[in-house]
Amino acid sequence: MARVVVDVMLKPEILDPQGQAVLGALTRLGHSDIASVRQGKRFEIVLDAAPDAASLDEIASTLLANTVIEDYSIHVEES
Amino acid sequence: MSARIGVVTFPGSLDDQDAARAVRVAGAEPVSLWHGDADLKGVDAVVLPGGFSYGDYLRCGAIARFAPVMQNVIDSARDGLPVLGICNGFQILCESHLLPGALIRNDVRKFVCRDQQLRVENANTAWTSDYHEGQEILIPLKNGEGGFVADDRTLDELEGEGRVVFRYLQDNPNGSYRDIAGITNDRGNVVGLMPHPEHAVELLTGPSLDGLGFFASVISHLVDA
Numbered sequence: 335m336a337r338v339v340v341d342v343m344l345k346p347e348i349l350d351p352q353g354q355a356v357l358g359a360l361t362r363l364g365h366s367d368i369a370s371v372r373q374g375k376r377f378e379i380v381l382d383a384a385p386d387a388a389s390l391d392e393i394a395s396t397l398l399a400n401t402v403i404e405d406y407s408i409h410v411e412e413s
Numbered sequence: 414m415s416a417r418i419g420v421v422t423f424p425g426s427l428d429d430q431d432a433a434r435a436v437r438v439a440g441a442e443p444v445s446l447w448h449g450d451a452d453l454k455g456v457d458a459v460v461l462p463g464g465f466s467y468g469d470y471l472r473c474g475a476i477a478r479f480a481p482v483m484q485n486v487i488d489s490a491r492d493g494l495p496v497l498g499i500c501n502g503f504q505i506l507c508e509s510h511l512l513p514g515a516l517i518r519n520d521v522r523k524f525v526c527r528d529q530q531l532r533v534e535n536a537n538t539a540w541t542s543d544y545h546e547g548q549e550i551l552i553p554l555k556n557g558e559g560g561f562v563a564d565d566r567t568l569d570e571l572e573g574e575g576r577v578v579f580r581y582l583q584d585n586p587n588g589s590y591r592d593i594a595g596i597t598n599d600r601g602n603v604v605g606l607m608p609h610p611e612h613a614v615e616l617l618t619g620p621s622l623d624g625l626g627f628f629a630s631v632i633s634h635l636v637d638a
Contacts, residue, residue: 344517348562349588351518397479400472400508403515403562 336385337411342399343374385410416441416635418628419456421486423448423477427464428499428611435611436460439628448480457635458495458539459486461502463555463609473516473558474504487511495539495631496603500556503595503605512596512605513571514563519556520588528620529554529608530582531594535575538601539634543626550623552613554586559607561589561596571596579606 344350350372357371377398390408399406418436420443422429433443444456448466453459466477477483487509490496498506506512519525530551533544544550563571568591571577579595587607595606610624 347564348517349520349560351520351522355522397471397475400475400515402507402513403517 336381336383338379338381338385338390339409339411340377340379340390340394340398340406341374341409342377342394342404342406343372345403345405348403416457416632417444417455418442418631419444419446419453419459421446421448421459421461421482423464423466423480423501425465425468426462426501428462428609429464431609432460432462432499432611435614435624435628438614439625439632441628441632446482448477448482451481451485453482453485453489458497458631459489460611461486461496461498461505462611463500463502466501466505469501469558472504472508473501474506474508477501477505478508483509490598490603493600493602495634497540497627497631498603498605499609499611500559500607503607504558506603506605511603512598513567514561514596516558516607517560517562518558519560519586521586524555524557525559525586526553526555527586528552529586529594531579531608532582533578534580535578535597535601537575538578538597538604538630540604540627540630541578542634543630549582550613550626551621552608552610552624553620554608556587556607559587559589561587561593561607563590568593574599578604579608 353372394406418441420432436443504516533548536544536546578597581592581594597604610627613619613624
């Protein structure tokens with residue numbers, strides 16, 4: 335068994351209205367020292383087999399992330 | 414024999430019935446297609462309707478893209494089958510890479526629902542030949558994730574090749590780059606847009622009859638073909 339974490343973030347040049355809304359809320363809560371917030375997605379995948387880099391990359395690039403607007407990173411955590 | 418136009422229903426589709434009705438009002442025969450059934454039933458064109466397929470989970474259109482029916486839609490579209498994606502259907506076409514770019518959350522961070530003025534920029538596609546270039550039309554718009562984005566190179570390419578089909582007039586409702594409301598592929602058979610022509614085919618329920626031209630266009634395209 336292996337645990338794989340895939341993080342997906344909007345590319346830096348793509349506007350992130352959700353992150354902006356979170357920033358606005360934090361500012362209203364009195365956190366005036368935050369310059370920016372960007373919101374992403376985290377996928378935790380448990381595999382029955384040993385992780386295969388090529389198939390993980392395919393999973394991330396075809397479904398988990400839309401590479402037109404998002405970047406992804408894959409971390410394999412052996413258990 | 415009248416043209417047979419398929420309308421796909423995904424779990425979470427909302428506007429499939431209105432799209433089928435618009436097809437009928439325009440004089441063609443609507444054919445219901447089911448997301449889980451790969452069979453296109455020999456239709457002459459396909460409409461991917463608005464709604465929230467698969468609950469908009471992951472990204473709008475990201476899961477619908479892999480529905481059994483979509484593989485045939487994608488292959489047939491590459492062979493020239495006219496395909497119109499409205500709202501969620503546009504998002505599915507972008508996720509399928511039949512159209513470039515992507516749709517992201519509105520810059521105003523609100524769901525926008527209003528009648529929207531558009532300018533027809535390309536009247537040579539399978540779905541817009543009934544209009545003339547520069548024509549202004551009024552059809553409903555309703556979306557929360559309708560901001561069209563793409564990198565500058567793609568945007569320049571779309572503009573240079575005349576593939577921007579519709580542009581928002583007056584206020585840009587969602588932050589779409591270069592006021593783009595709809596685009597087409599290089600062949601002109603695949604068109605996607607965020608606003609809803611199928612809601613503007615009868616005066617009882619729509620702000621105009623300006624949406625009828627989409628369906629009239631594809632019907633004459635099919636007759637000429």
